[in-house]
Amino acid sequence: MTSLRQITPLDHLLTEAQRALDTVFGNPPAHRPYPAEATPDVELDVDERRHAAGLMRINHVGEVCAQGLYFGQAAVAREPETRAHLLEAAQEETDHLAWCAQRLRELDSRPSLFNPLWYAGSYTIGTLAGLRGDGWNLGFVVETERQVEAHLDEHLGTLPPADLRSREILKVMKIDEARHADHAEHAGARRLPRPIPSVMALASKVMKGVAYRL
Known part of the structure; x- marks a missing residue:
């Protein structure tokens, strides 16, 4: 009988690098x-x-960041249920990533030049959040998704009226983000201390300003 191979730290590292x-x-x-x-x-x-x-492009960057955050958080999640929740949300964010990329191609444009930086920074933040424990981990998901909902609302209001294709994409994304936040709340998310949401909002504002052009 062949025994199952034990997963090593190198296996985990290679998995995260591939992601x-x-x-x-x-x-x-x-x-x-x-x-x-x-x-x-x-x-x-x-x-x-x-x-x-x-x-x-801003929305595509947001999905790159979401992948980094969720994979970083899942890598250090303590409970299997929390890890499963994060990876399930990450799969839906992959759909968003693909949809935004397709729409950018239709608009004869491209993703942000700084996507490697956005991903690395988000993965680091996600890992640090996850190390605080699963309640804080899920709290970070809630705050992230609520802020994403807000900026999707903003985009739905400022898209060119004729751009119905982008609008359909963002409407589905908004529904998904709200569901991710609700599920995290029900799973035991803790409310983040007051300075953290403000810092997250400021970082998001900088990212959006850069990604809109580059």
Whole structure:
């Protein structure tokens, strides 16, 4: 009888490295249909196309960051249930990543040049959050997703009116993000101390300013 091979720290390291490469440089496929598939792709003028691409690049960066956060948190989660919750959410974020990448291609644009930096920073933050314990880990998920919901609302209000395809993508993403936050709350998330959400919001504002252009 052949015994099962024991997973080593090197195996974990290689797994995390592969996840990073797939997120930043790969083209991971979505497991759900493209939300904009049945929506007509209306011609946008130059300024509308540039603005829509900037917003979708921000959303693509947000999904790169979400992958880094969730994988970093899952790597140090203490309970199997918490790890499973994080990895399940990460899979839906992979769908978002693929959808945003496809929409950027449709808009003749590209992802952020700083995606490796965004991922590395987010993975580090996720790991540090996870080391505080699963309650804080889940609390970080709640705050992250609530802030993402808010900026998706903002984007839905500022997209060019004719850009219905981007709008359909963001509507589905917003529903998913709200569900991730709700599930984390029900799983025992702790409320983060007051300075942390403000720092997260400031970091998000800087990221959005850079990603819109680069």
